[in-house]
Amino acid sequence: MVNMMYVAAAIAAIVILILIVWFFTTWNRFIRLEENANKSWSDIDVLLNQRYDMIPNLVKIVGRYAEHESGIFQEFAKARQAAAGALSRGDVKGVAAAEGLLSGMMPRINMVAEQYPDLKANANFMDLQNKLVALENQIADRREFYNAASTNFNKAIQMIPASIVAGFKGCVRRELWTVAAHVRENVEITF
Template sequence: MGGSATASVVGGVLLIVILAVIIWIIAAYNRLVRLRNQADASWAQIDVQLKRRYDLIPNLVQTVQGYAAHERGTLDAVVAARGNAMNMSQGGGPAQRAEAEGMLTQALGRLIAVAEAYPDLKANQNFAALQIELANTEDKIAYARQFFTSAVQSYNNAAQTLPTNLIAGLGGFRAREFFQAAGEERGPVQVRF
């Protein structure tokens, strides 16, 4: 009787350990899925704000063009940078998109600087409203990027630390890139009134 009772206890303990491991695997996998989905959702928010900025740029360029038509090089640079950034939004990864967005931000900065030389343009209500919208959009992009960075960091930490990285490797969870613009030490687009 003693041998079968011991075997029964050992079998029960073994069953509990196996169930605990299975439950942990399921929980770890589900956590990775949640973190990946959160990173995807935060990337979508960056995308929404970038598209909003893309939509503002033609109006801004058109307004400046009406007052500073001979600043063609600056206007063309903004349009080209916008086109490049929009192309990257169709298939570029975070690093390529960040580089394209950095170029667009620099071109917009030059465009805003051009406006400083034209008092009539600075006084134009449409231009002022577009500058405010652009500044608000830049703030929203910065916030969305911050949220994305946090989500990617949480996801990458979970996917790369023991023991969850075992589940991540088996489940195909790969580390994500951060959205970090080239020349990150630069400030936001300066908008002056």
Template sequence: MLVFSAVFFGIIALLIIYVIVTYNGLVSLKHNTAKAWSNIDVLLKQRHDELPKLVEVCKQYMQFEQTTLEKVIQARAGIASAQEHGDIKALGAAETQLRQGLSGLFAVAEAYPELKANQSFQQLQQRITALENDIAFRREFYNESANQNNIRIEQFPDLIIARLSNFQAFDLLEFSETETQDVDVESLFNA
């Protein structure tokens, strides 16, 4: 009888330890994913603050390229709206629109030697390019964190604890095939 009680309480203790470790692991994944999203948010805010400066410098030289500048401005507004609403799918679309707009802006800038030589333009272009690279890295990190969270809350037996504790899956930041295609720089020069 004593052996049976010891085995019974040992199994209960192991089960409690398993639940605690699993729950803490799920909490850690949830917070790492939220942190990854916050890191993207910070970089988007920095880029959001830099874009008006770039557009203003370009306006001084590119009086006839208003549509190119307007695309960048509209994409910037779309990103701000998606961030405000926490809409990851809309953010992906707006990000792609902005990336294409910036590629177009930098390509069109090639036709303006004074603009290309402008130190402010060069610094802003380098800063925005660096931010774009950082954002791409953070997107990848966010998607990895979200994917780890989503896998863990669907695996048995962790899914039991996840469902009892109401852990939710995170949306991945995805882009459609058309959004990930290379920008046709030649068409930008002919536009």
């Protein structure tokens, strides 16, 4: 009888030890997944801030040639300000919406530039345009990494039994960066 009690106690101790190891392993996995998503967002933050710093220079250069197009530049400034504000708050949906507005305005800036051959020949303008295109490509790549990292985190915190640990840790589902509906629409070109 005493041996059975020792065996039962040993089994219970092993089960408890296994549960403790599983709990902490799962906790640490959530930390790793969450930090991957945070790093991905931080990478986007850096690139978007670089882009937001370049946009006023682009607007200033274009504005010198197309002073009568000031309405476009005011809209552009408001969209940039909204995007920067959402970015500083870490508001993924707000950044995505503002970025959609900015992306929709870039073709308008380029159309204005097309109307001014001197502007198209301006080395500063061309340099800024090329840098913005390169940044756009990097942002698209980082956005993909962020969404992948966030999706991995979101899946992990919902799976049973790991969701129990996620509840203890206070894990919250992360928002994905989605493209605004108006950005998906075809651009209408008229001649």
